[in-house]
Amino acid sequence: xxxxxxxxxxxxxxxxxxxxxxxxxxxxxxxxxxxxxxxxxxxxxxxxxxxxxxxxxxxxxxxxxxxxxxxxxxxxxxxxxxxxxxxxxxxxxxxxxxxxxxxxxxxxxxxxxxxxxxxxxxxxxxxxxxxxxxxxxxxxxxxxxxxxxxxxxxxxxxxxxxxxxxxxxxxxxxxxxxxxxxxxxxxxxxxxxxxxxxxxxxxxxxxxxxxxxxxxxxxxxxxxxxxxxxxxxxxxxxxxxxxxxxxxxxxxxxxxxxxxxxxxxxxxxxxxxxxxxxxxxxxxxxxxxxxxxxxxxxxxxxxxxxxxxxxxxxxxxxxxxxxxxxxxxxxxxxxxxxxxxxxxxxxxxxx
Numbered sequence: 001x002x003x004x005x006x007x008x009x010x011x012x013x014x015x016x017x018x019x020x021x022x023x024x025x026x027x028x029x030x031x032x033x034x035x036x037x038x039x040x041x042x043x044x045x046x047x048x049x050x051x052x053x054x055x056x057x058x059x060x061x062x063x064x065x066x067x068x069x070x071x072x073x074x075x076x077x078x079x080x081x082x083x084x085x086x087x088x089x090x091x092x093x094x095x096x097x098x099x100x101x102x103x104x105x106x107x108x109x110x111x112x113x114x115x116x117x118x119x120x121x122x123x124x125x126x127x128x129x130x131x132x133x134x135x136x137x138x139x140x141x142x143x144x145x146x147x148x149x150x151x152x153x154x155x156x157x158x159x160x161x162x163x164x165x166x167x168x169x170x171x172x173x174x175x176x177x178x179x180x181x182x183x184x185x186x187x188x189x190x191x192x193x194x195x196x197x198x199x200x201x202x203x204x205x206x207x208x209x210x211x212x213x214x215x216x217x218x219x220x221x222x223x224x225x226x227x228x229x230x231x232x233x234x235x236x237x238x239x240x241x242x243x244x245x246x247x248x249x250x251x252x253x254x255x256x257x258x259x260x261x262x263x264x265x266x267x268x269x270x271x272x273x274x275x276x277x278x279x280x281x282x283x284x285x286x287x288x289x290x291x292x293x294x295x296x297x298x299x300x301x302x303x304x305x306x307x308x309x310x311x312x313x314x315x316x317x318x319x320x321x322x323x324x325x326x327x328x329x330x331x332x333x334x335x336x337x338x339x340x341x342x343x344x345x346x347x348x349x350x351x
Contacts, residue, residue, distance in 0.1 A: 004044035011052040011068070014061050019052075023071045042071045049079030057085035057101065060094035065101070075104045082113035090118035090134065093127035098134070108137045115145035123151035123167070126160035132170070141167055142176050148189055149196075152177045156205050157196035164193075164205050168212050178214045190220040198225035198241065201234040206241070216246045223252030223261075230258040230278065233270040238277055248281040259313070263324070263333050275333060279311050279324065286311055287323070287343035302336030310343060 003022060010018040022040045045051045053073045056064040065085075069075065076084045086106040089097040098118075102108065109117050119139040122130040131151075135141070141151050155163040168174050180192065194214050197205040206225075210216060217224055222231075226246050229237040238258075242248065251257055259278040265271035289308040295301040302323055304310065314322035319340045324333050 003040040005046075007040050007042070007052055008044065008046060008050070008055065011061075011064055012055045012059075014059055014064065016061075016063055016067075019064060019067060023067060042068060042073045043077060045077070045079070047080075049081070051077045051079075053077060053085045054079055054083075054088055057089040057094070057097055058092060060089065060092055060097050062096055062100065065097055069100070069104050075101060075106045076110060078112075082111070084110060084112075086110070086118050087112055087116070087121060090127065090130050091121040091125060093122070093125060093130050095129045095133060098130055102133070102137050108134055108139045109143060111143070111145075115143075115147075117143050117151075119143075119151045120145055120149075120154055123160060123163045124154040124158055126155070126158070126163055128162045128166060131163050131166055135166075135170055140173075142173050144181065148181060148187065149191065150177060150193075152193050153191060153196055156193040156202065156209070157200060159197075159200065159202045159205065161202075161204050161208070164208055168208065174212065178209070178212060180215075180218060187221065192218050192220065192225070194218060194225045195220060195222075195228050198234065198237050199228040199232050201229075201232070201237055203236055203240060206237060210244055216241065216244055217250060219250065219252070221253045223256070223258065224250050226250070226258045227252055227256070227261060230262045230274050233265070233268065233274065235270050235273050235277075238274050242277060242281045248278055257313075259324070260335075263335055267330065267332060275326070279326070286346050288346045289338075289343050291342060293338055293342050298337070300337050302334060302338045304338055304342070309346070310338070315340070 007019065007022045010022065023042065043051050053068050056068055078084055084106065086101045089101060111117055117139060119131060119134045119141060122134060144150055152164065152167045155167060167177065194206065194209050197209065222228065224246060226238065226241050226248060229241060249257060262271055262274050262278060287310050289304040289306050289310065291306050292304065294303045302325065308325055310323035310325055312321055312323050320337050321340045322337050324335045326333050
């Protein structure tokens with residue numbers, strides 16, 4: 001093993017004595033005796049692009065970081081993923097190493113190959129103190145990574161309540177963080193903090209976002225946050241969003257409402273509860289079939305029997321209505337179209 005590899009291994013295992021020995025500069029007289037003996041390369045990188053400072057930052061070892069920086073280690077050396085020592089310190093939640101690296105000139109907004117800045121990593125892993133330090137050093141919370149996610153998006157996705165509060169209250173860019181990003185409505189990867197929190201069932205974060213003024217009906221290609229919550233079976237999230245006034249009738253780019261999506265579910269308890277909530281929220285009226293109706297030539301038609309109670313989902317001027325019949329015995333829903341002259345209104349709801 002050469003001295004360069006030996007240095008990497010010593011830093012990785014936090015062998016301070018060996019590191020000191022390898023980095024020690026020989027005295028002038030001894031240097032003459034050694035002639036042109038090669039000095040250890042403090043910036044040597046392994047096949048993954050890791051240098052000694054990456055390992056020291058990952059371990060959070062202040063003595064090693066200080067020693068390496070004093071020996072002219074490059075503070076923003078990138079590994080094969082474009083990650084710098086500051087990224088790894090943020091990922092691990094190491095405040096003091098962060099402070100030392102920033103003091104040595106590390107770029108607070110430098111992005112990795114995946115487009116992430118250190119604040120993305122601190123937010124995703126809920127490292128409040130590190131996030132605070134990065135924000136104080138002018139980290140930009142509006143920077144998006146390659147997946148078009150901001151640090152706030154990641155904090156909402158992973159349920160990091162403290163960091164969400166921090167970003168919403170401490171950042172002077174709160175309004176910008178809650179605004180739609182360009183192309184959200186058409187980008188297959190487009191998302192929002194509310195969608196991510198809804199998808200993952202983070203009730204407290206959803207409340208925070210609503211209080212902060214996020215547009216509850218904001219849409220991506222997949223629909224509103226209600227579509228996400230319904231698709232993922234998050235019953236309490238669906239209830240909260242409906243109670244907060246979300247529009248249950250919004251259609252996504254595939255022309256589906258949240259109820260259309262949940263109607264594809266199996267008969268789990270969660271899906272039954274969500275279906276009922278969405279029916280109650282989206283239905284303008286309920287009707288009862290006056291006679292049997294069956295149209296075998298139309299695959300979109302709803303076969304009904306006299307007395308069936310139908311929740312009306314859509315009313316078209318030509319008298320063709322779309323409705324849903326819920327089977328309490330099986331828990332299944334049948335959805336389709338039927339003539340409006342085949343039914344009578346039995347109840348109206350405020351729509």
